[in-house]
């Protein structure tokens with residue numbers, strides 16, 4: 040480590056200590072403290088320590104003697120996970136634990152609807168309670184930093200403001216319905232490769248402005264009761280023993296009064312973990328069991344610290360009433376009310392990227408529709424590594440189409456390609472070779488069948504994309520190409536039928552160069568939950584208008600995205616071939632060859648966030664790089680007109696609220712939702728800023744011909760930056776341009792106002 044970095048980290052730590060104590064929020068959990076004093080007095084040291092580690096895979100202990108129930112956890116974030124054996128990942132085999140599979144994070148984010156996020160939280164909480172759970176391990180709110188990130192599908196967005204609004208909605212929905220959230224993964228868990236060893240090196244400003252806001256908002260605005268410490272290190276300290284993140288920022292600054300649990304197996308020490316803020320080691324007791332007891336007895340940890348950690352757990356325990364044993368798991372978890380929420384979210388999440396008029400599908404003449412692609416029948420509730428949902432049902436795209444079309448058209452299905460299937464363990468070279476040969480033969484057969492089916496159809500619905508084996512916890516994708524040779528297949532199909540509508544059921548960005556040019560219409564339909572297929576069919580048939588908007592940028596090519604362009608990701612020699620390509624690819628945007636060769640030699644366990652705040656569209660817009668489709672983008676089956684932009688003043692003080700008003704009119708023939716977005720651009724700032732930043736948005740439903748006057752509010756306080764010299768939020772009172780539009784790439788009008 041170089042001297043400058045050591046100094047920086049030391050200064051940061053000192054300043055953080057000084058700035059502690061000014062909490063921005065007062066939690067309802069604090070009301071239990073008096074009662075807790077009395078409980079703690081009655082507890083033995085052994086009983087206290089017993090609460091600080093896993094009792095089973097998904098529970099930590101209460102104190103039976105004092106009538107304090109265990110805390111029961113459930114994954115999260117997109118459905119209540121099935122019941123597992125107490126001490127292994129093997130299923131318990133209940134018949135009642137079939138839950139609703141809710142659309143995953145990026146789908147929820149594509150609704151751009153905090154109200155739907157609230158509904159979603161409500162549904163998750165109801166099902167958690169039916170299963171006797173206290174705390175849901177979600178929402179997952181890390182920023183989507185790299186397009187290849189293995190958990191992009193679980194996370195919400197590349198943008199901190201959108202992520203924050205949704206994490207607040209989700210948290211309120213859960214906590215107003217008798218369960219607690221556990222915000223994960225705190226913090227900076229933005230990659231899956233090496234997630235258990237990687238050290239994120241990040242400056243204060245990017246951390247405060249980009250990566251922490253969704254956590255801060257859920258704590259300050261929704262009083263989140265639980266947080267999960269991430270696997271990685273941040274600035275040289277493991278997250279689960281990171282004093283700055285856990286004690287100074289989360290507790291002292293934001294006023295978090297609840298409990299922090301480790302990610303599973305993510306605890307690394309005894310004294311440091313408990314001192315620097317961790318409450319529960321999950322799911323084991325390697326560090327916070329006997330070792331902790333010994334440390335207290337040896338005087339290495341004071342009993343006050345233990346009392347404090349116990350208190351933080353008891354606050355949550357007292358606020359969240361345990362579900363009586365005899366009431367849990369009595370009925371099937373998934374119920375119609377929650378399935379309806381899953382449908383509502385799915386139906387508002389589907390993003391229409393391109394349409395030359397071929398959609399909605401006209402079935403008046405009973406067409407032959409060739410549905411081609413393994414994703415048409417692919418289940419997305421499970422697959423890959425990590426939490427899945429043992430769903431009561433999942434309507435696939437093909438089933439949805441059949442449900443909604445009935446006999447009004449002829450549907451012919453062809454699988455088209457061999458989907459990726461996640462398997463455990465390493466395979467021998469012989470085995471791999473054999474599988475490759477078999478796959479080649481199968482692919483030829485499937486291609487032939489697909490072309491045959493396509494040639495006889497009026498319309499081809501190509502349903503491709505990733506699946507849960509491709510996008511998975513524990514590893515990132517190598518690239519963003521459509522898997523299983525889908526680009527090659529669609530090119531073949533186009534030789535025999537040009538009427539192609541492409542639907543990608545992916546949770547993360549794909550390279551769209553081929554499908555976008557070949558398809559007459561293109562949609563993203565996500566890992567869209569129990570009702571995903573029905574929602575998709577309703578959109579394709581025009582029963583409803585598409586109304587999702589991209590929660591992330593779709594780059595022209597992966598190498599344009601910031602962490603790749605700067606050689607910050609992937610890290611280390613292992614990826615030398617990827618870097619070799621980057622050297623030639625990124626010269627045009629001023630990334631120096633030295634930077635890249637430095638990256639080449641870097642430790643694979645160091646993730647340098649030198650792109651700072653330039654994440655997602657902030658990077659593309661600032662660097663003036665073309666994108667495939669911009670952040671916030673999505674078409675409908677109607678047209679909207681924006682007019683008469685006004686602000687309530689020309690000048691605003693630092694405590695004022697900017698009110699931006701304009702008229703929105705549905706000028707087309709169909710009811711639809713528009714997501715209006717307000718970005719701000721700084722004109723004469725005193726510090727550096729990205730080209731533009733999202734600061735307000737609203738989803739509006741308008742009937743044909745209807746117009747509305749909308750007013751969106753931006754508190755000037757929300758335009759502050761993190762001053763790295765003062766280690767505090769600060770104003771940059773300059774002239775700004777308000778940019779109102781339908782996406783980051785479609786600004787309808789701009790207006791300059793002054794901040795003073």
Ligand code: BGC
Nearest residue numbers: 114115176223302303425426
């Ligand atoms: C994941 C968490 C999850 C936990 C328990 C970990 O591997 O990172 O998100 O909640 O396992 O399943």
